[in-house]
Amino acid sequence: MIAELGLAALWLAAALAALQLVSGALGLTERGAVLGGAVRPVAVVQGGLALLAFACLIYVFSVTDLSVKLVALNSHSMKPLVFKIAGAWGNHEGSMLLWVTVMGLGGAFVALVEKRLPERTMLATLAGQAFVSLGFYAFLLFASNPFERLSPVPMEGNGLNPLLQDLGLAFHPPTLYLGYVGLSIAFSFAIGALVTREVGPAFAKAMRPWVLGAWIFLTVGITAGSYWAYYELGWGGWWFWDPVENASLMPWLAATALLHSCGVLAARNALRAWTIMLGVVAFSMSMIGTFLVRSGILTSVHAFAVDPQRGTFILALLAIYIGGALVLFGLRAATVTEGERFAFVSREGALVVNNVMLSAILGIVLFGTLYPLFAEAMGAKVSVGPPYFNPMSALFAVPMLVVLMVGPLLRWRRDKFGRVGRELVIPAMLIVAAGICVLVLGGVALLPWIGLALSVGLGWASLLPLKGRNLRRTPLPIWGMVVAHFGIAVALFGMSSESAFSVEKLVAVRMGEVTQVGPWGVKLDTVEPVAGPNWTAMEARLLVRYGIDGKVTRMLPQSRSFWAPPQQTSESALLTRWNGQLYAVLGGEAPKVDGEKQSRWQLRLWWKPFAPLIWIGGLLIALGGLLALLGRVAADVRRIVAKDKIAYRREKQGR
Amino acid sequence: MKRLIALVALALAAPVFAQEEQSTAPYAYRQLDDPAQETKAQDLMETLRCLQCQGQSIADSDAPIAGSMRSLVRERIKAGETPEQIRAWLIERYGDYVSYAPQLTGLTWPLFAVPGVLLLIAFLLLRRRFSAKGAGQ
Amino acid sequence: MSDLPAKAPRWAIWLPLALFLGFVALVIVGLYRPADRNVASALVGKSMPQFDLPAALPGRPGLDSKVLANGKPHLVNVFASWCIPCRVEAPQLGALAKAGVPIEGISVRDTTENLQGFLQTNGDPFQRIGADDDGKVQLALGSSGVPETYVVDGKGTIVYQHIGEIRPEHLGVLLEKLKEAGE
Numbered sequence: 001m002i003a004e005l006g007l008a009a010l011w012l013a014a015a016l017a018a019l020q021l022v023s024g025a026l027g028l029t030e031r032g033a034v035l036g037g038a039v040r041p042v043a044v045v046q047g048g049l050a051l052l053a054f055a056c057l058i059y060v061f062s063v064t065d066l067s068v069k070l071v072a073l074n075s076h077s078m079k080p081l082v083f084k085i086a087g088a089w090g091n092h093e094g095s096m097l098l099w100v101t102v103m104g105l106g107g108a109f110v111a112l113v114e115k116r117l118p119e120r121t122m123l124a125t126l127a128g129q130a131f132v133s134l135g136f137y138a139f140l141l142f143a144s145n146p147f148e149r150l151s152p153v154p155m156e157g158n159g160l161n162p163l164l165q166d167l168g169l170a171f172h173p174p175t176l177y178l179g180y181v182g183l184s185i186a187f188s189f190a191i192g193a194l195v196t197r198e199v200g201p202a203f204a205k206a207m208r209p210w211v212l213g214a215w216i217f218l219t220v221g222i223t224a225g226s227y228w229a230y231y232e233l234g235w236g237g238w239w240f241w242d243p244v245e246n247a248s249l250m251p252w253l254a255a256t257a258l259l260h261s262c263g264v265l266a267a268r269n270a271l272r273a274w275t276i277m278l279g280v281v282a283f284s285m286s287m288i289g290t291f292l293v294r295s296g297i298l299t300s301v302h303a304f305a306v307d308p309q310r311g312t313f314i315l316a317l318l319a320i321y322i323g324g325a326l327v328l329f330g331l332r333a334a335t336v337t338e339g340e341r342f343a344f345v346s347r348e349g350a351l352v353v354n355n356v357m358l359s360a361i362l363g364i365v366l367f368g369t370l371y372p373l374f375a376e377a378m379g380a381k382v383s384v385g386p387p388y389f390n391p392m393s394a395l396f397a398v399p400m401l402v403v404l405m406v407g408p409l410l411r412w413r414r415d416k417f418g419r420v421g422r423e424l425v426i427p428a429m430l431i432v433a434a435g436i437c438v439l440v441l442g443g444v445a446l447l448p449w450i451g452l453a454l455s456v457g458l459g460w461a462s463l464l465p466l467k468g469r470n471l472r473r474t475p476l477p478i479w480g481m482v483v484a485h486f487g488i489a490v491a492l493f494g495m496s497s498e499s500a501f502s503v504e505k506l507v508a509v510r511m512g513e514v515t516q517v518g519p520w521g522v523k524l525d526t527v528e529p530v531a532g533p534n535w536t537a538m539e540a541r542l543l544v545r546y547g548i549d550g551k552v553t554r555m556l557p558q559s560r561s562f563w564a565p566p567q568q569t570s571e572s573a574l575l576t577r578w579n580g581q582l583y584a585v586l587g588g589e590a591p592k593v594d595g596e597k598q599s600r601w602q603l604r605l606w607w608k609p610f611a612p613l614i615w616i617g618g619l620l621i622a623l624g625g626l627l628a629l630l631g632r633v634a635a636d637v638r639r640i641v642a643k644d645k646i647a648y649r650r651e652k653q654g655r
Numbered sequence: 656m657k658r659l660i661a662l663v664a665l666a667l668a669a670p671v672f673a674q675e676e677q678s679t680a681p682y683a684y685r686q687l688d689d690p691a692q693e694t695k696a697q698d699l700m701e702t703l704r705c706l707q708c709q710g711q712s713i714a715d716s717d718a719p720i721a722g723s724m725r726s727l728v729r730e731r732i733k734a735g736e737t738p739e740q741i742r743a744w745l746i747e748r749y750g751d752y753v754s755y756a757p758q759l760t761g762l763t764w765p766l767f768a769v770p771g772v773l774l775l776i777a778f779l780l781l782r783r784r785f786s787a788k789g790a791g792q
Numbered sequence: 793m794s795d796l797p798a799k800a801p802r803w804a805i806w807l808p809l810a811l812f813l814g815f816v817a818l819v820i821v822g823l824y825r826p827a828d829r830n831v832a833s834a835l836v837g838k839s840m841p842q843f844d845l846p847a848a849l850p851g852r853p854g855l856d857s858k859v860l861a862n863g864k865p866h867l868v869n870v871f872a873s874w875c876i877p878c879r880v881e882a883p884q885l886g887a888l889a890k891a892g893v894p895i896e897g898i899s900v901r902d903t904t905e906n907l908q909g910f911l912q913t914n915g916d917p918f919q920r921i922g923a924d925d926d927g928k929v930q931l932a933l934g935s936s937g938v939p940e941t942y943v944v945d946g947k948g949t950i951v952y953q954h955i956g957e958i959r960p961e962h963l964g965v966l967l968e969k970l971k972e973a974g975e
Contacts, residue, residue: 233715235711235714235715235716236715237715240710240711240712240715242710243710273800273804273805274800277805277808280808281808284812288815291819295819295823297819297822297823308823308824311823312823315816315819315820315823318816319816322812323809323812323813323816326808326809326812327809329805329808329809330805330806330809333800333805334802334805344781352780352781353781356777356780356781357777360770360773360774360776360777363769363773364769364770364773367765367766367769368766368769370815370818371757371763371765371766373818373819373822374818375751375762375763376822376825376828377818377821377822377825378762380750380751380762381750381751381752381831382751382752382757382762382763383704383751383752383753383754383755383757384755384757384766385702385704385712385755385756386701386702386755387702387755387756387757388755388756388757388766392769392770395770396770396773504686504697505686506684506685506686508684508685587684588677590684591677591679602684678901678926678927679901679925679926680925680926680927680928681926706831706936706937707936707937719901719927720927720930720931720936720937722927723901723926723927723928723930723931724931726926726927726928727928727931745931746834747834747835748833748834748835748931748932748933748934749831749833749834749934749936750831750832750834752831753831776804776807779801779804780801780804783801
């Protein structure tokens with residue numbers, strides 16, 4: 001019953017999206033202007049209906065209604081409730097439903113609160129949002145119905161992939177989707193602005209909070225995903241340039257550039273073409289990413305198992321939406337891109353460099369991810385991985401980070417490098433000092449060395465905009481910028497340190513033996529079987545001590561066996577200190593050498609100095625974004641309240 | 656009681672483990688004694704692709720064939736071969752697919768040309784700013 | 793200011809669309825090729841690598857690669873007792889052996905016990921079986937999994953590689969390749 005209700009809600013939502021498109025488009029014309037009034041309410045109801053459909057899906061998963069095919073394929077009655085719910089979006093159909101729900105809610109939210117732009121632009125924006133939603137509704141209803149029934153009803157479900165039965169991963173997709181799909185609002189704004197030729201500071205100021213919101217979620221989603229992969233997959237790595245990881249990074253790169261571009265357009269009425277283009281590119285990258293992950297054309301550990309027919313459907317949608325938007329851009333861009341001039345040495349100039357570098361990195365990641373596909377089309381198989389992506393993206397990232405140190409200090413429009421040069425002496429010296437220190441330490445490869453040196457200077461330089469200000473009166477957006485840029489320095493330091501100084505030990509030990517890894521002594525105490533709700537495991541009790549006289553702490557890595565579906569996972573044990581993490585993984589029992597009585601167990605141990613800074617930095621970046629968003633929204637609210645007060649007073653005075 | 660259930664369940668689950676034999680190659684799960692050599696081996700292993708997995712290096716994979724490959728790498732490093740020699744040997748047998756570091760060949764030259772092309776585009780886009788500065792005083 | 797308004801160059805405005813169209817073309821090709829997840833050996837057309845594997849079973853000779861260059865074409869079958877598709881191809885291998893094709897076996901990461909059990913249950917088409925416990929010879933051959941079958945000509949050159957189990961429909965191709973190798 002509930003499944004049918006969900007499906008009905010989905011159909012209604014799709015119908016309303018069509019209505020939203022029609023009334024929005026007609027509302028732009030002279031004769032249909034009256035229809036324009038319907039758009040906002042329709043958008044709100046559409047969002048509500050999509051949410052209702054999604055709620056129905058969550059319901060059928062939480063009660064494990066096995067007559068629904070999706071539940072039978074992806075759930076199991078013995079799973080803990082929180083993973084049953086997470087199972088709703090842990091599959092292709094469910095995540096597509098999440099996609100249209102976020103699009104619908106985004107449109108509804110915009111329809112409810114966005115009143116800063118001329119109504120015509122809003123109509124075009126909401127119509128654009130509806131246009132894109134329609135394609136995805138069609139995809140859902142005709143090719144990926146989440147509410148399909150199954151007959152006869154199976155006795156038990158197939159269960160959820162054990163790797164996904166983890167709290168961190170349960171909430172990673174919704175966060176990412178709020179980011180990915182949130183960028184659709186920026187896309188619609190860009191379309192709306194192109195159609196109505198309203199590309200100016202007002203447009204940028206209106207779009208900025210929406211971009212910030214989506215970008216914050218995307219940053220958190222990627223950071224969380226990376227941390228999840230790090231502790232769940234048990235190989236000690238946190239980023240592998242895997243096609244699915246790249247699919248989430250590319251929208252983030254575009255959104256970061258868009259964010260900064262928006263700021264320039266809002267403050268200085270410059271970079272119009274860049275801002276519109278990036279608005280289109282960011283969501284296009286989301287759509288391309290989702291296509292790559294679901295079409296099955298790329299080999300990846302993460303990819304959904306979907307057939308080429310569905311891939312073709314999404315490709316058609318992409319061709320219409322991205323192709324259409326880019327054609328619109330090509331046709332209209334010439335007439336709208338007349339922004340203000342500025343010198344190369346200026347804040348705008350620095351941000352142009354930023355945009356160009358981020359776009360270049362985006363280009364490299366896209367090209368490298370797609371190249372194996374191109375090679376296969378030519379008849380050969382090629383693998384492109386970290387040895388390519390790391391140096392090539394560093395080629396553009398390093399100059400960008402150098403400019404990042406200078407940019408926030410430059411004035412708008414025209415500045416002289418000499419004026420800010422003095423401030424940068426300290427960061428420059430810090431970089432040199434750090435570089436020498438690391439060289440002296442020795443054994444560090446080129447890229448981590450650059451990263452370590454640069455991060456120290458960047459950390460100092462990111463705080464410079466606060467110099468000379470009254471900290472209590474500094475606007476929140478400035479604090480946001482400082483925190484976010486500082487977060488980049490922190491994350492860069494963590495990444496470089498992990499790369500340069502990690503120590504790995506692979507041993508087969510008997511109970512009672514002690515192994516040394518970095519400054520830690522690790523003793524294998526016991527290995528015992530334990531049981532969980534839907535798994536059994538061998539759990540090792542490790543007693544670890546930092547240095548010679550540290551406190552002894554216990555770590556409990558497990559080697560887990562699930563039975564529905566049958567799979568083995570390793571649950572790593574992590575111990576975090578201020579200066580790094582000890583990471584322990586239990587392997588299997590080592591094959592017995594002749595004559596041995598006691599069995600030996602394989603342990604994989606890492607000491608990763610300053611690794612947690614990677615994700616702390618990521619969260620700092622998101623926090624910076626949040627501060628900026630709050631600052632902007634608060635300023636807007638104050639302005640609206642003040643305007644209302646003035647209007648009220650005028651009314652009272654009879655004016 | 657819980658322990659007993661766990662043991663019984665584990666015993667019943669045993670057939671799941673025997674699906675593929677773990678690699679018994681000597682250095683599949685054992686590091687080299689010389690830390691410098693082990694570092695060289697580890698760096699190489701992180702750039703070689705596991706042949707049976709969906710996109711993992713042999714350093715990160717649990718597959719038995721990855722274990723055999725790791726042992727091969729470690730033994731050869733111990734015997735004095737350079738990482739590039741070992742990579743070349745594997746590429747001779749499996750093609751470029753086995754290396755995550757794409758080699759510069761007739762097929763992969765665009766990969767290496769792309770950064771240059773991007774730099775060129777970046778320069779062309781930013782050049783307007785240079786000349787703009789000159790023109791606009 | 794009296795200077796010209798700042799405009800984006802035309803090629804830059806249409807570049808993203810051009811790139812996108814290239815992407816679509818590439819992806820259409822990718823979607824419609826049959827997905828080939830197999831990694832083929834790069835040694836097809838080259839000589840068998842030199843190896844000398846110990847006997848996998850007592851009383852049965854191990855496999856020395858020199859045997860493969862003795863003038864007659866051979867089939868080399870890379871298999872293991874723990875490999876399920878290997879059971880599926882056992883009847884086909886048996887048929888080939890009956891037809892007089894010399895089949896040499898390389899058993900990967902296996903034990904004598906399990907191997908004996910496997911051969912008892914599924915038949916024994918092999919003349920020699922080498923034990924590749926470390927999996928090194930599998931790597932030297934460019935083999936990425938089991939089962940795989942190689943057609944080797946009389947001079948020791950690898951003529952053809954069949955990845956996966958041999959099904960009845962594949963027998964024709966194999967016999968043809970063997971005939972070619974014999975000429």
